[in-house]
Amino acid sequence: MARIDDLPPLREVIATHGLNAKKSLGQNFLLDLNLTAKIARQAGDLSGCDVLEVGPGPGGLTRGLLAEGARKVLAIEKDDRCLPALAEIAAAYPGQLEVINGDALTTPVLDHLTPPIRVAANLPYNVGTELLVRWLTPPEWPPFWNSLTLMFQREVAERIVAQPGSKAYGRLAILAQWRADARIVMSLPPEAFQPAPKVHSAVVHLTALSEPRFPADAKVLSRIVAAAFGQRRKMLRASLKGQAPDMEDRLLAAGIPPTARAEEIDLERFCALARLMT
Template identity: 85%
Template structure:
């Protein structure tokens, strides 16, 4: 992947910018660009689509989304330490990456995008469920977004796809399965 965009490997980006995942922000950085590209491909054909990414961190998935042809990526990042790394990606992909510093729970990010819209994110653990519920319960249905490709902790993902009568079945399963064809696309090692 680094050969495609000319940017350095993520470990180097993280070292250069002195980044480390902060537990308080629910961060978990993905370092394998092949894996982030695979996740981006799970979102389907992104050409001609705007993509919302919440919690891009150093930009591994961001790079995958852009390399897979997203028309525009809007990255909402709360951690100001990550902004210089994201600025380097924006330079490599002129006019295709917009970064908003702030809390995704406080920003109407979809107002910054033009349909068709996909949401694809390795969500910060501490806000992932709340964001999912918001995206599944907009004031009007169908929603402004076309698809959701989201990474959750294994236990949360299992609750989202749980079947009636199972121990994990509850509010998240009912809501997600009412609004979407919820499925687990892949499992990642810790």
């Protein structure tokens, strides 16, 4: 196995520091440094960027990001057992790694980062989708990040890139594709991780658009999409009837058959409907 730095192999790091993955923290550690380096390369040119990493664990992806030339990596780690291993990486890359022992959902990361900023993370399973939705729905757009390179369960990754007419298509696809280009760039089998999860995983790369793909009010679009997919088996005239007294007329004005179901409607027509609801 090729070495990406002079630090010990990850199995040795995990054994030395007693880092058995905790299910309660959604931890599944990637052990192959060749794979973590490949994921880091999917994030693009890091040489002039600060990188936000959530849930670094023993630091496999952290090392990949630093080896790929990240200007700085800010690693948010909730598990204080991992801090000694991350400190060893910080010592090997002086001034390039800052580690915060905290919760990514509450840590004010922008106090520690300088644009341009990329996000790259093997996200803990239990907070991955919530973090993605937060990054896709900031109060103002463009967001603080230029790109997101994120590991998810394969099922979640497919929901992010799904197209109309598929079972995976839903609210997550709308949120992601309205404001970003999203594509799956890697797939990983369960045995790449310790412990091996029961599902396959995939890396999704999202590049922020300078402005949304179609005009719409973010809160209105989110409300309409949530209502439509909240009862996805129903016709839209039923699932959206509480949104306005003349809902069928608004659906028709947006080019949407009232008898259609949410999974049949593309992003452009959802945005057209959102504009008619303001």
